[in-house]
Amino acid sequence: xxxxxxxxxxxxxxxxxxxxxxxxxxxxxxxxxxxxxxxxxxxxxxxxxxxxxxxxxxxxxxxxxxxxxxxxxxxxxxxxxxxxxxxxxxxxxxxxxxxxx
Amino acid sequence: xxxxxxxxxxxxxxxxxxxxxxxxxxxxxxxxxxxxxxxxxxxxxxxxxxxxxxxxxxxxxxxxxxxxxxxxxxxxxxxxxxxxxxxxxxxxxxxxxxxxx
DNA sequence: TCTTCAGTTCGATTTTTTTCGAAGTTTGAT
DNA sequence: ATCAAACTTCGAAAAAAATCGAACTGAAGA
Numbered sequence: 001x002x003x004x005x006x007x008x009x010x011x012x013x014x015x016x017x018x019x020x021x022x023x024x025x026x027x028x029x030x031x032x033x034x035x036x037x038x039x040x041x042x043x044x045x046x047x048x049x050x051x052x053x054x055x056x057x058x059x060x061x062x063x064x065x066x067x068x069x070x071x072x073x074x075x076x077x078x079x080x081x082x083x084x085x086x087x088x089x090x091x092x093x094x095x096x097x098x099x100x101x
Numbered sequence: 102x103x104x105x106x107x108x109x110x111x112x113x114x115x116x117x118x119x120x121x122x123x124x125x126x127x128x129x130x131x132x133x134x135x136x137x138x139x140x141x142x143x144x145x146x147x148x149x150x151x152x153x154x155x156x157x158x159x160x161x162x163x164x165x166x167x168x169x170x171x172x173x174x175x176x177x178x179x180x181x182x183x184x185x186x187x188x189x190x191x192x193x194x195x196x197x198x199x200x201x202x
Numbered sequence: 203t204c205t206t207c208a209g210t211t212c213g214a215t216t217t218t219t220t221t222c223g224a225a226g227t228t229t230g231a232t
Numbered sequence: 233a234t235c236a237a238a239c240t241t242c243g244a245a246a247a248a249a250a251t252c253g254a255a256c257t258g259a260a261g262a
Contacts, residue, residue, distance in 0.1 A: 039237090042238085058240095073237095074238045
């Protein structure tokens with residue numbers, strides 16, 4: 001089994017979270033998950049990217065503590081860790097949900 | 102006179118703000134300003150960096166909308182744009198002020 | 203005026219990040 | 233057992249960001 005690194009709420013750092021969200025691809029994924037609950041890789045509303053690149057971005061989001069996987073068979077469903085984020089960084093999820101003007 | 106780009110609250114983007122805060126040097130500067138009001142370059146509690154590098158980081162923070170300068174003689178005093186940030190990204194300033202554990 | 207101080211800008215180098223294709227892994231179906 | 237699907241990992245290449253020193257700028261003081 002894989003060793004999935006997911007920091008506890010108290011171990012997340014604002015710098016790592018910001019670095020994760022500072023890339024436009026990852027911001028799109030995070031916003032997509034904030035709105036839609038749970039999705040697998042093919043459901044992220046990001047333009048064409050190779051699957052290895054997408055996997056790389058997902059890893060950074062996961063290691064920052066923003067998202068968590070639920071592995072079901074061969075599919076990996078990802079979701080935003082809303083409870084942990086609300087506890088550690090109040091307001092962040094709302095920012096992701098806010099309209100981009 | 103210089104052409105200082107400072108976006109209005111409505112023109113700030115979360116991606117740019119996160120990209121700015123995703124670098125550890127800039128995060129330190131932002132946290133320093135969040136706690137202490139106004140400071141000039143020599144007051145930022147960041148380790149040794151050349152002044153050109155520091156200037157580069159300040160530019161990114163300014164262009165993202167996080168900080169604003171007040172130029173007085175030959176000194177440039179910077180401050181966090183707390184009101185604009187509270188309006189556009191509620192909770193963000195509190196995150197910067199929170200203890201880093 | 204000449205010099206210094208506090209920065210910014212420029213140009214180059216180093217480091218990091220993003221990206222890809224190919225190969226590997228795990229699961230489920232045939 | 234074999235195969236395909238849905239990923240991840242690896243290694244390399246390209247793109248972007250961080251860093252520095254040198255040169256420049258604008259304000260204040262001698």
